[in-house]
Amino acid sequence: MKLHFAVAIAVALAACTSSAETVHAPAGEPQTGLERVPLTITTATGVHHFKVEVAGTEQQQSKGLMFVRSLAPNHGMIFPFSPPQEVSFWMENTLIPLDIVFIRQDHTIARITNAKPLDETLLTSGESIVAVLEIRGGRAEQLGMAPGDKVSW
Numbered sequence: 001m002k003l004h005f006a007v008a009i010a011v012a013l014a015a016c017t018s019s020a021e022t023v024h025a026p027a028g029e030p031q032t033g034l035e036r037v038p039l040t041i042t043t044a045t046g047v048h049h050f051k052v053e054v055a056g057t058e059q060q061q062s063k064g065l066m067f068v069r070s071l072a073p074n075h076g077m078i079f080p081f082s083p084p085q086e087v088s089f090w091m092e093n094t095l096i097p098l099d100i101v102f103i104r105q106d107h108t109i110a111r112i113t114n115a116k117p118l119d120e121t122l123l124t125s126g127e128s129i130v131a132v133l134e135i136r137g138g139r140a141e142q143l144g145m146a147p148g149d150k151v152s153w
Contacts, residue, residue, distance in 0.1 A: 026093045026118075028067040034060060039078060039133070045144040050135065052076045052153065066093040066132055076135035078153060084130045089123040091115045097137025103144070105130045108135040109149045112140045
């Protein structure tokens with residue numbers, strides 16, 4: 001019975017899609033060898049500790065978390081900018097949902113936005129920032145993170 005049901009589902013799915021509609025994860029490898037640093041975020045719910053990779057060069061920043069298939073709850077990537085500037089991010093070749101945390105020069109959170117996998121919509125800082133933190137999607141809400149919270153690394 002289970003085998004017939006599985007075959008029926010497979011046939012139905014094949015009938016509903018064509019090769020032009022099939023979405024495949026892009027091929028590629030996550031970057032490795034980046035410096036890892038401790039990072040803390042102080043919120044109304046307490047101090048939350050992270051271990052983040054530093055995307056310090058333009059090349060490292062352009063690849064970011066592309067091709068990463070999972071991210072531990074208290075890990076992420078920080079993108080420092082000097083001088084502070086308005087920036088935009090998108091999720092080309094990014095396979096996991098992320099929270100994008102835009103950080104002001106005084107190390108407070110300017111805004112937090114949710115990024116969907118493979119979405120190329122521009123996510124802008126809206127103001128001059130000194131860094132962007134990418135963490136596991138939904139984690140900011142779980143920890144009660146909000147604009148004005150303090151970030152240090």
